[in-house]
Amino acid sequence: MDQLKIEKIELFKVPPRWLFIKITTKCGIIGWGEPVVEGKADTVAACIKELEPYLIGRTANNIEDIWQILYRGGFYRGGPILMSAISGIDQALWDIKGKFLNVPVYELLGGAVRHKMKMYCWIGGDNPDVVLEQAHAKVMQGYKAVKMNATGAMDWVSSLKDIKKVANNIKLLREEFGHDLDIGLDFHGRVHKPMVKRLIDELEPYEPMFIEEPVLSENNDTLKHIYSYTSIPIATGERMFSRWDFKGILNHGVVDIIQPDLSHAGGISEVRRIATMAEAYDIAIAPHCPLGPISLASALQLDFVSSNAVIQESSLGIHYNKGYDILDYVLNPEALEVENGYIKLFEKPGLGIEINEEKLKEGQKIGHNWANPIWRNQDGNFAEW
Template sequence: MKEQLIIEKIELFKVPPRWLFVKITTREGIIGWGEPVVEGKADTVAACVMELQQYLIGKSATNIEDIWQILYRGGFYRGGPILMSALSGIDQALWDIKGKFLGVPVYDLLGGAVRHKMKMYCWIGGDHPEVLLEQAHEKVKAGFQAVKMNATGGMDWISTLKDVKQVANNIRLLREEFGTDLDIGLDFHGRVHKGMVKRLIDELAPYEPMFIEEPVLSENNDALKHIYPYTSIPIATGERMFSRWDFKKILEEGVVDIIQPDLSHAGGISEVRRIATMAEAYDVALAPHCPLGPISLASALHVDFVSANAFIQENSIGIHYNQGFDLLDYVLNPEIFDIKDGYIELFQKPGLGVEMNEEKLREGQKIGHNWSNPIWRGPDGNFTEW
């Protein structure tokens, strides 16, 4: 008779710098790890995970799809960042359990790898140009061939000529230093309003960015139909979209080149794999968003390994959010995330392949965190997007 792997216990670890991990243990002693968090709303997501516990305890951890459907559809109200992030971490942990039980990496359960390594990029700032070159050289020395920077600091609804020129100056510095040897993504971060996007594109086009990310906030995605035909620079978005239903319209309208679902926000491995396949049918590339910890990154990589349209993967190793605690600090086998010539090689261990340092997690839990993003205001005191 098939072993059922009955879910027996669920534990949460809220640890610095801004992360939340879930540990799911089966009656048979197999453990799975997930990362269910919304940055700045860790306690809210933790409460949601515990509310969902009633659908998990006593159930078979191998029934991943049935559990996903129940957690998503079982409540009258669906979607949104809190529910989908809680569901994401649970889903990651269940895939981790199933892979460990069967003795294979998660990507083998998803159909098998289509590549033997994945190209990576990292964040280097952009709000403050004086540190750009220093940070870029550090990342190139660490093995990266691609970076991403914030295109702007705080922007007004209609910004000054000085602000516009500064945006172009930031990427100009990198192009003059590295030429075309370094791929450079530009993150508008939803800071730019529709009236300024085309003007900024005019300034940026000569420096040939790899992509423009979140040119407008996701709630303003209808503006993409005006922005998309204006430029040949690939348009990327999706980190604040939480399910295949959220991505459906922009794919149908053909106003995006790269989608960026987050493995800790968009329904976990199960849902992001579906989103990736849906995007492939529209000839759209995949580059999962990942400013978070090791479980979120490993989950993204497993989807990348099996998705033909995945072309690059973000990671947060050394990012400014991680002051005092970095992505590798909670991992017993950090070598799986080694960057070699700009790539991470295919994982070999079963499950997600990440061995978490539970002793460090329990130490971190005693410290905890209360992270929230900054609140920015313009010179006149009006709120500006961070």
């Protein structure tokens, strides 16, 4: 496999908040990946530079051995920075292998179990008028499911007025669309344990598709109290980075849907393992993806081969994507077209999308310095974003 020897690694930091990796092999086959932590793009880029000596000169075909070396070879393991760097590299290596063998990645993972994947996208959750307007726009684009923030900044124990306000937006959507629209609610880790049950009480009449991150992942031990309290499916996992992070919640049976991110949780290789672990516990997977086209394509490759994959997030039109959106960097945007709520099985080899490198170089000249906002409550105390 000398022709697949890795010769060059390039990084592209592009708007709105993404980092892409390009791996070039001796024979000229190129693989693309998306290694980024939102708000820490430069840190992940530095990590990739440190990992580069383990890649240059290796055959891109040895995906599993490279993954093991990158993960285990540095002695200290895991965490968002290292795992996001590994994720993008892993995506690019699968892209190369698929292109070399002229098959989509899902064929290399055992073959597809479905011919299309159900999709959802994000709408705002702060203003009732915006919620209805954006939901109608997404339905017109072909979506049958959406997700919105359940709440803004929350005190550790909030007022009854704030609690009542939370349910209003999903109430409006239910009144407007009935049950023709699936609605996920993202608590975004903004809610602390004392408030979760009270919020669930307000939300249950409107039957959300799931509640996402009801508490921060570092407080996953409290999920046992929440899980037994409601019949609404509990989803979490976007801030968990390996199969070892997921092992606890799977063993304890305190989650219904796991949401590893293909750009944070070790790439296609590791999320494939996580999905299989979840299947053994009869738990669904719905990969997290508020990022760019390569991350989305990687997630879909995983979805296509995972029988327990139930729905896939897309960042198309998300509020972060100002000036550039996921299709702007793609030469075959039709591959990511949502039709009647689904994206069809990819046909092209590798990850299934072609990157517009000219557009990428144009975006690189602009770059970005995206950082998540710092929120404070009325008394000045830090509030989770």
